[in-house]
Each structure stands twice: as structure tokens, then as C-alpha cells.
Amino acid sequence: MLLFPIQMFYHIVRAGLLSLLPSSKKDLSKEVVLITGGGRGIGRHLAKEFAKQGAKKVILWGRTEKCLKETAEEISLSGSECCYFVCDVANREEVYKQAKVVREKVGDVTILVNNAAVVHGKSLMDSDDDALLKTQHINTLGQFWTTKAFLPRMLELQHGHVVCINSILSQSPIPGAIDYCTSKASSLAFMESLTLGLLYCPGVSCTTVLPFHTNTEMFRGMRVRFPQLFPPLKPEIVAQKTVDAIRTDKAFLYLPWTMHALVILKR
Template sequence: MPISWSPPSSSWILATGFTNLRMNFLLETLQLIVLSIYYNVEAIIKCIIPTKKKDVTGEIVLITGAGSGIGRLMALEFARLDVALVLWDISQEGMKETARLTKEKGASRVHYYLCDCSDKSEVYRVAKQVKREVGDVRILINNAGIVTGKKFMDAPDSLIEKTLEVNTMSHFWTYKAFLPAMVDNNHGHLVCISSSAGLIGVNGLADYCASKFAAIGFAESVALELLATGKDGVKTTIVCPYFINTGMFDGCSTKWPTLLPILDPVYVAKNVVNAILTEQSYLLLPRSMNLLMALKSFLPSKQSVILGKYLGAFNFMDTFQGHQKKRN
């Protein structure tokens, strides 16, 4: 008796496809629930039990904007950890002083290079020099930053462009220069020093906020690219501090110093280095910023406005005196 065969009907194919889709949905949803519980428990445990710090002995650490401010202070923190320090800044004198101070703290290998991070060609040129003279950078800290301190309509186009070039575009160029070696070895750490102004808009800081929002978006996207390609050995940390008492925001005041204090730069530097050593993905300072960000995500827009007024976001910059060449 001959065997007959006919192709499956379109309705059968649709039914099978729907069944598979539903099964995938259920399995992936179950996976999401289980992993969500696991990671939340893990986060709670880490809050109770201090995370072990990774060993960075012998690593090459590059800090942009290292001639002053928290750039210098982070270099001093790393000086105690037996790393090779690479300092970048537009101030030769500032870097010399940072190098001197780090050597006093015990750093044995300190290299400094004059580099304007807003200049793509200069970043690539100096990066090649660093690779040739020092080696492959393993911890890259993008810290250099400027602020105009002018309202949007009063800010010259040239200063707006410079703000974006230093605070945002420089991250693109340094990542392009140093990330390939990290990816090849699946080992490294990228650090984006952004700002609380990269999370919440501030009256009088339109260009600065835009540059810091962009820096966060860029750093988050690169972090996801690394995870998607299996390069989980390259860690990322995004830092969002409130105003720091480094001179960059001289004259600015805070309405409620207990809730949102002007931050001590040594405190910030220590917390940033600790975040790197414990591989924290995000660091918001002060801690109250975490609560404010949670509120921002679900409050009605009009309530967000009155909360901003209450916190003084409308008047932070009224007494601004700092100048653009200082680092945050």
C-alpha cells in the first residue's frame, strides 16, 4: 500500500509556532523571576557583608583631569596600591604636582602627559605614546570636565561646544584608544565620572547637564555591548556625585546641607576608588541621591517641579563663581 504524505497545514504551523512562543515566554519569564530574586538577595547580602576588594597590583591606571581636584585625589588613593599611574591633564604644572604628591605616598611608577582630551587626534597620539612607553591601560578613569556656569541663552556657542567636547566626546576617544586591548584580554575597568546633573536637570546648567546625561548614556551602552559580546571581564563604573568642593562650582550653595551636602573631595575620591575595587556599577553621592532618583521615576511631573524647588534646584547656580578650567 503506497504511503501518502502531505505538507502540514498552515493552521497547524501557526498553532505549533504559538505553542513554542508561549513556552519560550513562560520559560524566560520564570528565568527572569528566579534571577531577579537571586540578584536582589545578593544585593542585600552585599549591603551587610563588605565586598572583597580586587587586587590591582601592577595594573596601569590612567586618570584624565589628574592635575587637580578629585583627579589628583584619586591618583593619591591609587598611589598606595602599587599600580602604574598615568596622568593626563592640560596643566603641566598641575600634573607635576600630582606626580610629586603620589610619589610621596609611595607610588613608584608615575607617568604624566599633556593632553587635551577634547581633541580626538591628540588623544589618539598620546594614547599611542602611553602604550609604547608604559603599556596597555587596564583601568581608565574619565574624569576631566568643565562647566560654563551660564544659562543656556547666555552661553556662547564656543563654550557649549567645548563643554560637550570635554565632558562627553572625550569619553568616546579614550574608549576607542584603550578599550580594544581590554576587550582582547577580557580584562579591564572603565570609569565614567559623571554628575548628579547627569541624572536630574538643573536650572542654569543646560549644557553641563546635557553633557553629563550623554556621558552616562554612552557608558551604559558600552557596558551592555561588552556584556552582549561575552566580555564580562571588562567592568564599568558610573559615578554621579553632587557638587564637590574642588573649586569647579565655587560660590554654589545647597539649600538643605544635611540632605544634599556639598561633598568633600577626599570623601568622593575614596568612595570612587572603593567602587572600582569592589566593582560597583553605579555610585551616587551622597546616598540620598538614590532616593531622589527613585522619586523622579514615578512622581507626577508637577510634583517633581515642586520637589526641585524645595531642594533648591532652581537656585543652585545663582551665586556661581567657579571657572571652566577647574576639574570636578
């Protein structure tokens, strides 16, 4: 009872001092990055940003080969090594099978970016049951399978990073996207639990990114009540901030920073 308040005070002061100091960025030149949903949207921009910031290899996973191939070719033309594998993260057996292929053909994945997601944008009563299941399988359960596939080797190497591209809607849900909000809330709980579980695992970190509405094809047609106050984010900015957060071992990243206030007001 005497030690606990002293520990709390120490960690609060330490965190405050560290937030004022410039963060050193880790080198990406030896990192093998795998991005799910890497063929389009934020995933595509993440792949380009990792390549731009010097990642050794970039691996793309997704369901549409055409998009994966186009992105891989674009990155390869820039001089970075990039390859792709068609994989549906909702399919557990397929994830484990392709993870084995990646290890054999490319090597050990050291940064896993769980980015794949779908949204149907309908109310509960208007949603098809299969569509509801699909959202949960891709947005939530897919993270279980990919993390189980790659995290054990990271722990063996004592070197790795698990990343989740989540959404502010996981903490401040909206009507009309009940499947997406629910899946992202589950995904956030998964990442919070995983982050706490890895606190004392040397060399292995987690980053959860919670962006506001991003201007991508997935959210085309979405209307915001105050667009001047909350303009949609550019996917390239989300990608840049995400890679910077990974390089500084930032556990949780809200985009834009004003989303902190939204979560507090909601509560």
C-alpha cells in the same frame, strides 16, 4: 515567554542575596590606571587613592602641566610610580597620539578613568557658543576618544575597567548649568550603552559614578537650596568610594546613597 519570568525571578533573587553578602575586592597591584583631568579636583584625589590602595602605576592626563606635575610628584614621593602627559581629551588626534605614547613608554592601560570635565554655569542665552561646544567636546566626546583608544587592548587581554565620573545632574538637571547637565546626560547614556555592550565580554567591566555637588574648585560658588540636608561631598570621599566600587565591580554608584530617592522623586 515561560522562560523570561523565571530568568527575571532568578536574577532578582541572586542580586538581592549578593547585596547582603560582603563583596570581595580585586587586587590593584598589577593595574595600570590612567585618569583624565588628573591634575586637580576629584582627579587628583583619585590618583592618590589608587596609589594608596596599591595600584602598580598611575598615569595622569590633563591640560595644565603645572597641576599634573605637582600631583605626580606628590604621589611619587609616597613611593608609588606615577607619570603624566599633557593631553586635551577634546582633541581626538591628540588622544590617539598620546595613547600610543603611553603604550610605548608605560604599558597597557587596564583601568581608564574618564574624569575630565568643565562647567560654565550659565543659562543658554548667556552662554558663548564656543564655550558650549567646549563642554560637549570635553565632557562627552572626550569619552568616545579615550575609550576607543584603550578599550580594544582591554578586550584582547580580557582584562580591564572603564570608569566615568559623571554627576547626579545627568538625571536631575538644574537651571543655570544647561551645558553641563546636557553633556553629563549624554555621558550617562554612553556609559549605560557601553556597560550593556560589555556584559558578555569576560574580564572587562564598567563603573559609572554619579556624585552630588562636590566641594571642588570647579563648583566654587554653587549654592544649594538645603545645604544642611544636602551638604557638599568631600572629593577625597568621592575618590575613596569610587576606587572601592571599581574593586567590587559595581556598575553604578550614587553619592551619597540618598540620591537614589532624588532620582525616584524627580521621575
